[in-house]
Amino acid sequence: MILKLDKLSLSFGGIQALNGVSFEIKEGELFSLIGPNGAGKTSVINAICSFYKPTKGEIYFKDKLLNPLKPYNITALGVSRTFQNTELFAGMSVLDNIKLGSHNRLKASTLSGMFHLPWAKKEEREEEKYLREEILKRLGLDEVRNRFVGTLPYGLQKRVDLGRALASRPELLILDEPVAGMNNDESRDMVECLLHFKKAWNLTILLVEHDMEVVMSISDRIVVMNFGQKIAEGTPQEIQNNEQVITIYLGKQYEKDVS
Amino acid sequence: MVNKKSLVKWAVIAAILATVPLYSGNYILSLVNLAAIAVTGAVGLNILTGYTGQISLGHAAFMGVGAYVAGYLMTNYHLPFLLAVLIGGIASAIAGIIFGSPSLRLKGLYLAMATLASQILLEYVFKNWRSVTGGVSGMYIESPSILGFSFGTDQRFYYLAMGFALIAIWTASNLFKTKTGRAFIAIRDRDIAAEIIGISSFKYKLISFAISSFYAGVAGSLLALYLTLVVPESFVLSVSIQYVAMVIIGGPGTIAGAIYGAIFVTLLPQGIEYITNILAQFYPMEALFAALRDMTFGLLIILFLLFEPKGLSDIIPRIGRWFKGLFLKKGGESRNLSHIQ
Ligand SMILES: Nc1ncnc2c1ncn2[C@@H]1O[C@H](COP(=O)(O)OP(=O)(O)OP(=O)(O)O)[C@@H](O)[C@H]1O
Ligand SMILES: [Mg+2]
Numbered sequence: 001m002i003l004k005l006d007k008l009s010l011s012f013g014g015i016q017a018l019n020g021v022s023f024e025i026k027e028g029e030l031f032s033l034i035g036p037n038g039a040g041k042t043s044v045i046n047a048i049c050s051f052y053k054p055t056k057g058e059i060y061f062k063d064k065l066l067n068p069l070k071p072y073n074i075t076a077l078g079v080s081r082t083f084q085n086t087e088l089f090a091g092m093s094v095l096d097n098i099k100l101g102s103h104n105r106l107k108a109s110t111l112s113g114m115f116h117l118p119w120a121k122k123e124e125r126e127e128e129k130y131l132r133e134e135i136l137k138r139l140g141l142d143e144v145r146n147r148f149v150g151t152l153p154y155g156l157q158k159r160v161d162l163g164r165a166l167a168s169r170p171e172l173l174i175l176d177e178p179v180a181g182m183n184n185d186e187s188r189d190m191v192e193c194l195l196h197f198k199k200a201w202n203l204t205i206l207l208v209e210h211d212m213e214v215v216m217s218i219s220d221r222i223v224v225m226n227f228g229q230k231i232a233e234g235t236p237q238e239i240q241n242n243e244q245v246i247t248i249y250l251g252k253q254y255e256k257d258v259s
Numbered sequence: 260m261v262n263k264k265s266l267v268k269w270a271v272i273a274a275i276l277a278t279v280p281l282y283s284g285n286y287i288l289s290l291v292n293l294a295a296i297a298v299t300g301a302v303g304l305n306i307l308t309g310y311t312g313q314i315s316l317g318h319a320a321f322m323g324v325g326a327y328v329a330g331y332l333m334t335n336y337h338l339p340f341l342l343a344v345l346i347g348g349i350a351s352a353i354a355g356i357i358f359g360s361p362s363l364r365l366k367g368l369y370l371a372m373a374t375l376a377s378q379i380l381l382e383y384v385f386k387n388w389r390s391v392t393g394g395v396s397g398m399y400i401e402s403p404s405i406l407g408f409s410f411g412t413d414q415r416f417y418y419l420a421m422g423f424a425l426i427a428i429w430t431a432s433n434l435f436k437t438k439t440g441r442a443f444i445a446i447r448d449r450d451i452a453a454e455i456i457g458i459s460s461f462k463y464k465l466i467s468f469a470i471s472s473f474y475a476g477v478a479g480s481l482l483a484l485y486l487t488l489v490v491p492e493s494f495v496l497s498v499s500i501q502y503v504a505m506v507i508i509g510g511p512g513t514i515a516g517a518i519y520g521a522i523f524v525t526l527l528p529q530g531i532e533y534i535t536n537i538l539a540q541f542y543p544m545e546a547l548f549a550a551l552r553d554m555t556f557g558l559l560i561i562l563f564l565l566f567e568p569k570g571l572s573d574i575i576p577r578i579g580r581w582f583k584g585l586f587l588k589k590g591g592e593s594r595n596l597s598h599i600q
Contacts, residue, residue: 049455075457087452089445091512099438100445104457106438110466113437114430124437168457 002027002172002204008057010043017043019228032207032215035225036249041208042084045174049074049081076104080165081174086157090150094141097149097160101167102127135163139193155186174206179214212253280414288413295420296481297521299427301505303474309511311467312447317374318475318502320381323494325351325476326483327392330400340403344480351476352469359468378496385491397490416485423481427474432514443467497553504556508563510572519571528552
């Protein structure tokens with residue numbers, strides 16, 4: 001068990017965003033979390049990242065309780081995420097954005113960097129080489145690595161966000177709508193990249209996504225949420241045949257696709 | 260990396276910088292020296308304000324901490340001045356951490372107020388801890404010398420001030436090629452996202468404050484060595500505001516901006532003084548100069564924030580391109596950024 005949510009509840013003032021949500025993700029799984037807008041999917045992610053503090057319930061990553069940790073401690077444990085609206089640093093280059101993901105892996109001191117000492121230079125150079133070879137080239141970002149991220153089209157920004165999450169070399173990668181707003185080709189490329197990294201890096205993935213074609217084709221297991229509660233859990237097959245899920249979510253998704 | 264053209268460019272710049280004292284008069288040279296000291300201080304404040312996005316109204320006070328510590332060590336313990344400057348910088352960085360720890364939990368206007376409080380508190384200490392600081396009449400120190408070679412003249416001090424300014428510029432530019440520098444910018448642009456991707460924003464704000472204060476302490480010590488005198492007046496609130504003006508007018512978040520800003524703000528009072536002297540012939544007013552100077556800085560900060568938020572670091576290249584355009588008659592080369600399939 002790599003991640004475990006135990007009766008997680010979260011409220012904002014009067015709004016009950018999460019209400020007793022429990023599930024477990026096994027190592028190496030591609031686990032999807034789906035549900036209508038406002039169901040609480042992003043809130044689950046924010047709670048795992050310790051950005052939202054649950055009012056009740058516990059979150060464990062490999063048997064370590066995450067609740068008392070600060071958000072910046074979570075990445076170092078081996079959990080990283082992308083954002084629904086990318087949250088990139090628009091004034092920095094693509095490469096620098098992705099290097100920020102490596103933050104906790106770089107060990108050279110501030111002073112050694114300021115004085116350009118050999119070991120600091122070497123570490124920086126090696127990290128850059130690694131990121132370019134393993135991440136930027138793979139994501140098709142190497143050519144644009146020196147451009148300001150704010151000048152890139154949306155599809156590429158989504159990839160930079162993914163690259164940044166990968167740069168911390170996570171064991172658990174959390175993706176908040178990675179193909180939202182992409183056309184079919186872009187979306188297919190993105191999924192291909194994800195599956196490549198999952199295999200090559202032996203990742204466990206928690207995927208939140210509205211694109212049901214993508215979700216149903218790549219997930220091992222799926223949890224469906226509605227109004228802050230878990231309403232179903234199972235394989236893609238089981239979820240597609242679940243009456244309740246079809247009524248409140250899949251049916252509507254289907255209508256949306258047709259119209 | 261280093262091509263021929265830039266090598267020639269740097270050689271020319273080095274040659275000019277090395278020979279400035281040979282053909283400059285004392286008055287010009289004294290301004291250059293003050294500007295070089297200001298560059299060191301402004302590069303420091305720019306790290307905190309321009310790159311990390313944290314305002315400080317106490318920069319001059321941290322310069323003061325460095326100046327008093329260095330001065331005290333030189334006069335009472337006869338420490339070599341370079342060592343005293345270094346310790347002055349470190350003392351200032353420690354003061355930065357002490358005052359920064361409570362302040363940096365605050366944001367925006369509240370942070371401004373908290374740093375203003377440290378300015379006022381430190382100013383009070385400078386004026387009233389007489390046994391150490393010499394109170395309002397200050398502390399005299401010897402002019403700096405190494406192995407009998409004295410930096411007591413403007414010509415000689417120039418190399419000291421310029422050397423420190425260049426080291427300040429070099430180390431600060433290196434900083435933004437490292438994880439710490441990137442963390443600063445990330446906190447400035449999106450502090451919450453920065454936390455979530457693994458950066459402790461409080462820790463890095465504090466590091467930024469410490470580094471910025473270190474530069475301030477060094478600049479303050481240099482000023483003390485240059486004037487051979489440490490007085491509270493050198494480190495009052497209006498000096499802090501001048502440093503904020505340097506960062507904003509120069510261009511926050513750029514190294515070049517700190518340099519332009521420091522030079523501009525050092526020279527501006529001279530220009531204003533010149534004008535007030537002319538005006539005074541027709542309309543005598545005693546306190547006109549100081550008031551006019553502070554008002555001009557205030558006005559410039561507002562105007563730049565409103566109309567030129569990127570400051571001189573953006574205006575100067577623009578003027579450069581405009582001149583180029585005049586001679587090339589082609590509107591300059593277009594900087595093609597977009598060639599993506
Ligand atoms: N910071 C917040 N403050 C107040 N309410 C919030 C906050 N974050 C989320 N909520 C509320 O919690 C509920 C769940 O929101 P959440 O963003 O988790 O939904 P979601 O499933 O990710 O939806 P979508 O598919 O639209 O992204 C919503 O009612 C939302 O308004
Ligand atoms: Mg969401």
